[in-house]
Amino acid sequence: MRLFMPTRLIFEPTALEYPLGKAIYERFQDTGIEIQVTKSHNRITGLPGETPKEKYAEAKKTLVVGVRKTLEFETSKPSADYALPLITGCPGHCTYCYLQTTLGPRPVNRVYVNLDEIFARARDYMAQKAPDLTYFEGACTSDPLALEHITGSLHETIHFFGTTQDGRFRFVTKYDNVDGLLDLAHNGHTRIRFSLNTEKVIQKWELATAGLAERLTAAAKVAAAGYPTGVIIAPIFLEGDWEKDYGDLLDLLHQHLDRLALDPRRADLTFELITHRYTPKAKALITERFPETDLPMNEEGRRWKYGQFGYGKYIYDKDPMTRASEFFHEHIEKLFPGGSVQYIV
Ligand code: SF4
Numbered sequence: 001m002r003l004f005m006p007t008r009l010i011f012e013p014t015a016l017e018y019p020l021g022k023a024i025y026e027r028f029q030d031t032g033i034e035i036q037v038t039k040s041h042n043r044i045t046g047l048p049g050e051t052p053k054e055k056y057a058e059a060k061k062t063l064v065v066g067v068r069k070t071l072e073f074e075t076s077k078p079s080a081d082y083a084l085p086l087i088t089g090c091p092g093h094c095t096y097c098y099l100q101t102t103l104g105p106r107p108v109n110r111v112y113v114n115l116d117e118i119f120a121r122a123r124d125y126m127a128q129k130a131p132d133l134t135y136f137e138g139a140c141t142s143d144p145l146a147l148e149h150i151t152g153s154l155h156e157t158i159h160f161f162g163t164t165q166d167g168r169f170r171f172v173t174k175y176d177n178v179d180g181l182l183d184l185a186h187n188g189h190t191r192i193r194f195s196l197n198t199e200k201v202i203q204k205w206e207l208a209t210a211g212l213a214e215r216l217t218a219a220a221k222v223a224a225a226g227y228p229t230g231v232i233i234a235p236i237f238l239e240g241d242w243e244k245d246y247g248d249l250l251d252l253l254h255q256h257l258d259r260l261a262l263d264p265r266r267a268d269l270t271f272e273l274i275t276h277r278y279t280p281k282a283k284a285l286i287t288e289r290f291p292e293t294d295l296p297m298n299e300e301g302r303r304w305k306y307g308q309f310g311y312g313k314y315i316y317d318k319d320p321m322t323r324a325s326e327f328f329h330e331h332i333e334k335l336f337p338g339g340s341v342q343y344i345v
Contacts, residue, residue: 001210003149003177004091006063006109008034012041015065021113024065024150041066041110052105052288059106060091063150068112071121076137078343079272080170082125083140085118086153087111090143092174093207095295096235099141101282109142111151119160126166136161138171145173146209148180155180162187172232174209176218182225193230193272194219196253198245201237205295212249216256223257223269233328234274238320239296243327254335269339273328277305277315 009028015021028035038044041064049055073082089109090099099107112118126134138144138157148154154171161169162185170191178192194215202212210218223229231253236246276296278286283297302314315321325344332341 001176001214004146004208006033006091006150007058007061008036008063010036010038010041010044010062010064010108012038012064012066014067015041015113018067018113018115020115020151020153021065021067024111024113027150038064038066044106044108047106047108052285053291055105056107056289059108060089060093062108063147064108064110066110066112067114068118071117073121073125073136074140076140080135080137081129082122082134082136084122084136084138084157084169085112085141086115086138086157087142087144087147087151089141091146092143092209094174094209095205095207095286095290095293096276096278096282098282100285100289101279102141109147111147111153115153115156119157122160122167123164126164130166133166133168135168135170138169139173143173143175143209144171145175145177148175149177152180155184158184158186158190161189164189170230172230174206174215176210176214178218178222182221186225186227188226188228191228191230191270192219192222193232193270195232195234196249197233197235198249200245201235205293212252216253219253220256228268228270230270230272232272232274234272235276236273236324237276237296238316238324242324246327247331250331250335269336271328271332271336271339271341273324273341273344275316275321275324275345277313279311279313 011025016025044064047058047062049058068085073085076083087110089103089107091109122136144154157169158181161167168189172193172195174195196215199212219229278297286293286295299314301317303317304312305315306312328344329341332339
């Protein structure tokens, strides 16, 4: 797929004191791409756009390069212990994305250049939990692979975790530019998970991300490079002939692994399965930014559920949820007998 190129870059002056900040600046200084300066990466003003849709689109084309000052990591239960703060924001345009509600009206892409300080803090967290392993998630607020060709942050992070005893790293992606990661000494300490969905879902609601065949090829490549590999199917839409659509998707994954002579029974293949859900706030924002969307957000066939943080969301009714759980367990056990379904919600 075509890799993301920002329309404008905005630097915090202190970012240029770090090798990564300097490298990004030097790479773009003669490209003709607009470069601005800001006092704080948290205060970005003056971007073009009048309507909510225009403001959103312009922010997605903007890359902010800054220094991460808050080095208290957020927790990231249940998939990991902590969120590793490498990037906030994503150039993808997934209609349903959770970042719609968490990043405000101007969801710019922010990359943090003080990687050594972030890694030093990660070491502190590891020391607190040792000899137990500490797990860090790299995709809580972004898809870090979408910007890897500009930042190289994943390259550094995978290398760092490859050298630690007590730390494990994981991230999830809808992108495919994995070639620069294949030869790293990851030591099996990084799990790369690919977010997959049916062709229909990707074409309609996952714009500016890699296609299904590209993601499957990338998944097979990282599995062949010895990375613990995972699959996240999310959001699962229990609409239309969903059993056929998701059955075909699992068959395709099986074929891709098979083609590379990778054993589909491999024990390290994990599956995380998340059915579609939405909050009223997300529905309002999505409808404002994508007025023509046909994303299924009809309360009929859904039930209201309070989440762990006290806010409510619409999830599918009990019967389709039970059927989905049976369907995915059955198919995954048959096609990937060594793999494991970590959860389905
Ligand atoms: Fe959001 Fe992931 Fe899509 Fe990026 S790729 S817009 S993080 S869902």
